[in-house]
Amino acid sequence: MKKILVTYVSLNGHTAQLAEYMAEGIRIAGCEAEEKKPTDIKSPNDLCGYDGYLFGCPTYHRDMPQTMKSLLFMAKNAGLEGKAGGAFGSYTHSGDAPKSIFDTLEHVFKMKVTSLGSLNVVEDKVGTQEYIKACHDYAKSVCEAA
Numbered sequence: 001m002k003k004i005l006v007t008y009v010s011l012n013g014h015t016a017q018l019a020e021y022m023a024e025g026i027r028i029a030g031c032e033a034e035e036k037k038p039t040d041i042k043s044p045n046d047l048c049g050y051d052g053y054l055f056g057c058p059t060y061h062r063d064m065p066q067t068m069k070s071l072l073f074m075a076k077n078a079g080l081e082g083k084a085g086g087a088f089g090s091y092t093h094s095g096d097a098p099k100s101i102f103d104t105l106e107h108v109f110k111m112k113v114t115s116l117g118s119l120n121v122v123e124d125k126v127g128t129q130e131y132i133k134a135c136h137d138y139a140k141s142v143c144e145a146a
Contacts, residue, residue: 025139
C-alpha cells in the first residue's frame with residue numbers, strides 16, 4: 001500500500017482541518033495517510049519511506065510561517081526527487097504560501113507534483129462541502145501519482 005505523508009503548519013486551525021480532509025482523501029483513494037507536524041520531523045531521515053508528500057501551511061503577510069521554511073530547507077536533503085507531491089493551505093487575502101511550496105517541490109526538489117497545482121482555500125470556506133471534496137480529489141491525485 002502506498003504511504004503518503006501529510007505535514008502541515010496551522011496557526012488558527014484552518015490548515016489543520018484541510019490536512020484532515022487530505023488524509024481522508026488519501027484513505028478513500030486506497031493509500032495509507034500519516035500526519036506529522038514539521039516540529040516532529042527532526043532530520044531528513046524522518047521524511048524517508050513515503051511514496052508521496054503533501055505540505056500545507058497558511059499564508060501570513062504574503063509568506064509562509066518560518067516552521068514550514070525550516071522544514072523545506074531540511075527536506076531538500078531528503079532525496080524526494082521523483083516522489084509524488086502537492087501543497088495546500090488556507091488564507092484570508094493572498095494565498096501565496098502554497099504556491100511557493102508547490103514551486104519548491106517541482107523546481108527545487110524535482111518531485112512529480114500533481115497536475116492540479118497548489119490548493120488554496122479562503123479560511124471561511126474551509127469546512128464547506130465544495131472544499132472538502134476538493135481536498136479529497138487533490139489527495140487522490142497525489143496517491144495516483146505515487
